[in-house]
Amino acid sequence: MKTIKAFAPATVANVSCGFDILGFALEGMGDWVTVTERESPGLEVISIQGDGGKLPYDSDKNTCTVAIQAMIDELGINPGIEIQLEKGLPLGSGMGSSAASAVAALVAANELLGNPFQKNELLPFAIAAEKVACGAGHADNVGPSLLGGFVLIRDYHLLDVIKLPVPEELHCVLLHPHYQLNTADSRSVLRDQIPLRHATIQSGNVAGLVTGLFQGDFDLISRSLRDVIAEPYRAVLIPGFYEVREAIKAAGALGMGISGSGPTLFVLCKGSAPIPGIITAAQEVFESIGLGVDAYHSAINTRGAHIL
Ligand code: HSE
Secondary structure, eight states, rough: OOOEEEEEEEEEEEEEEETTTTEEEEEEEEEEEEEEESSSSSSEEEEESSSTTOOOOTTTOHHOOOOOHHHHHHHHHEEEEEEEEESOOOOSSSSOHHHHHOOOOOHHHHHTTTTOOOGGGGHHHEEEEEHHHHSSOOOOOHHHHHHHEEEEEETTTTEEEEEEEOOOTEEEEEEESSOOOOOHEEEHSSSSSOOEEEEEHHHHHHHHHHHHHHTHHHHHHHHHHOOOSHHHHHGGTTTTHHHHHHHHHHOOSSSSEETTTTSOEEEESSSSOOHHHHHHHHHHHHTTTTTEEEEEEBBBBBSEEOOO
């Protein structure tokens, strides 16, 4: 029986000012999905590793099966596929964990079925899985996990998704405090309406960040990492947020924000090597409030999900 394995990377969604419309992919971290043909029709998750027993096997709830089901529904077929999921990403971390599982499953299943879809055509199926995972069909994790690099979702209705350039020397530090925050909970604190002056500030920063990426202007990128829509409400869910931001900026980072819906924080930096003081500065703040933190250094992954 034919077997295919795929990898999909972790992602940072929002990138401060781009709530639900901007994200980028990370190197080294992600999820793996193996799909195997079987004779009897239907999808079945047969093993999940690395989730501490928390993820559902139920095909209506597991993001791998929800995504593949959406894809085969579109094709009008009902093949037999067994799915094995290996989680490299912590759940509820803000690193795009549910997205990486769905995207790896889609890339593997698409290959198993003889590639009926181009890579970018898999996006709607991954969005369907996000909707089941967190109640909102946001594409700012699945987009970059699938396609790699920096991704802009210009329009959800038309699914107009644009890959942005990644300046050389841009890299990221992820700070993952030791607790879980579910996206649905972290979305529930947000407001439905925003004041006009906040819309103006936010638009300026999104435009600034995108321009900074195109021009490789690190100072402009740094100035544009500001969010007045989600961060003010979510920062209270992350102890030490403002102190860590002050400390990492003093240590030479371009800026910091909440990775997706948190609690992981992303720090953008310029340079080909990690800036030594940044991780220590953040760890000291978290330690002072009694919170353990894992820190990872990563380049921006421009390849996205792929077959192994
Ligand atoms: N844009 C989404 C949110 C990302 O902020 O809720 C979730 O990872």
